Amino acid sequence: MNIFLTAFYTKDLGGGETSFINLVNYIATRDDITSITLCVPKRGALTERLNSKIEIVERSSLFELMSLSGQFDLAIHNYMNFGKKFLFLPRLKIKRNIFLCHGLWDIPRYTKTLFFDMAGAEISCVNKDVYDKIRYKNKKVTHLPLNSSNLIDTQKNDGSMNISVIGRYQDIKNQLFAVDVFEKIAESHKDVKLNFIGDSAFSQESIQYKERVEARVSLSKYKDRISFFGHLEPSDAYSKTDLVFVSSKYESFGMVIIEALSMGIPCIAPYIGGPKEIMSKEYSKFLYEPDSVEHATKVLQDVIASFGETKVYFKTLSEKTKSQYGADKMFENLISNENNIHT
Structure with missing residues (x-):
């Protein structure tokens, strides 16, 4: 052929x-x-x-x-x-x-x-x-x-829970929303950190959006627990991640989601587009209402409260994700x- x-x-x-x-x-x-x-x-x-x-x-x-x-x-x-x-x-x-x-x-x-x-x-x-x-x-x-050979299952052992938002800086990826949700849980969960992994695209709009996110974080009382890592290869990105937070206003599919699920990493995402299709069965309780800080916060709070059980649950389904995608x-x-x- x-x-x-x-x-x-x-x-x-x-x-x-x-x-x-x-x-x-x-x-x-x-x-x-x-x-x-x-x-x-x-x-x-x-x-x-x-x-x-x-x-x-x-x-x-x-x-x-x-x-x-x-x-x-x-x-x-x-x-x-x-x-x-x-x-x-x-x-x-x-x-x-x-x-x-x-x-x-x-x-x-x-x-x-x-x-x-x-x-x-x-x-x-x-x-x-x-x-x-x-x-x-x-x-x-x-x-x-999915290319699971690019993903190495490494264990993170720094004693904290790292929530990662992975993707380019664009309004549609909605990193500002992630900051709002993180601030809701940061007071009651002092060992939780927020990581932004990715960089701006080459468009001026993307560069300006990243500057808006950085400015917003600089004003946060929890800014010392928020990190910017720039672009990382997948294995490096997930080695810094306990939980993936998809903050997007819209995701057509969601490569980050199937990468995380294939590694058994817990993930929460909006009930829209690709995430809705990928996670609507076994992972439905980890979907939140789009643009709802309150509902996203509740879903995240529930995950943190039973994180040990949640990790085991995601791990048991990882091989199924690899074969399915x-x-x-x-x-x-x-x-x-x-x-x-x-x-």
């Missing part, structure tokens, strides 16, 4: 980029794959982490894209909003085009769905919320893949010709 891939250039690696890396690196290990070609506007952080078997070609303009040629059994496009540049696809001999829809911001509008019809394309959504909002018949849900299963779901929802 010959595979063609497209992806944006990026300086940052968020959940979408990480999941794509997990998927592509898994594909590179399969014996039934003859070749893999990735087309990007230019090399960036994403391409640096890909298997050396993958041929990477840079094409930044529509004219350069038109110069591409070749025959491919399958094309996987990471994000759909590549605009008119997708006009080059008919020039390639591709048997199947699959577009990954990563969130509400990525939903194709009317003119693009017309193009998808012409190309006989398929759309794979990361959760049912996104699926329900896409007005296109050839669609399904395929969750994003493994890259092998996700790839099979992605290329399946079935049009049903995989959940």
Whole structure:
């Protein structure tokens, strides 16, 4: 099988980029794959982490894209909003085009769905919320893949409980909300700390949001128990973490969640989008009402009160998460010709 891939250039690696890396690196290990070609506007952080078997070609303009040629059994496009540049696809001999829809911001509008019809394309959504909002018949849900080999189960032994918020500084990630919740529990739990792990994206909005978070923390009476670690590799991030707090206003899927669950690390998250889908069964009591400081505080208080039991509970389910979200299963779901929802 010959595979063609497209992806944006990026300086940052968020959940979408990480999941794509997990998927592509898994594909590179399969014996039934003859070749893999990735087309990007230019090399960036994403391409640096890909298997050396993958041929990477840079094409930044529509004219350069038109110069591409070749025959491919399958094309996987990471994000759909590549605009008119997708006009080059008919020039390639591709048997199947699959577009990954990563969130509400990525939903194709009317003119693009017309193009998808012409190309006989398929759309794979990361959760049912996104699926329900896409007005296109050839669609399904395929969750994003985990790479558990990147995660080392290390024990943290500094005598305190570290709550970690992991992700880039963006308004949608809502780190300010995490500070509000932390202040509610800090007075009665003096051994609890809050860690922010991640950095600002390259946009000015992200840089300014990080400055807002830092300014807010500087005014907190508990600022000595709040730490900023910047970007860390997953194993380093989770080695500093007893509990993951997903503070986001919206999460299309939630790579941090499945990474934490696969390691047996307790996690609380808002009842929305991907977290709702991932945690709605065994982990439902660890979901809180979005944007509710009071409910998030209550859920966090309950977790802290029975933390020993909670850790055991999450640990018993970790292997199930690894198998459920493994890259092998996700790839099979992605290329399946079935049009049903995989959940």
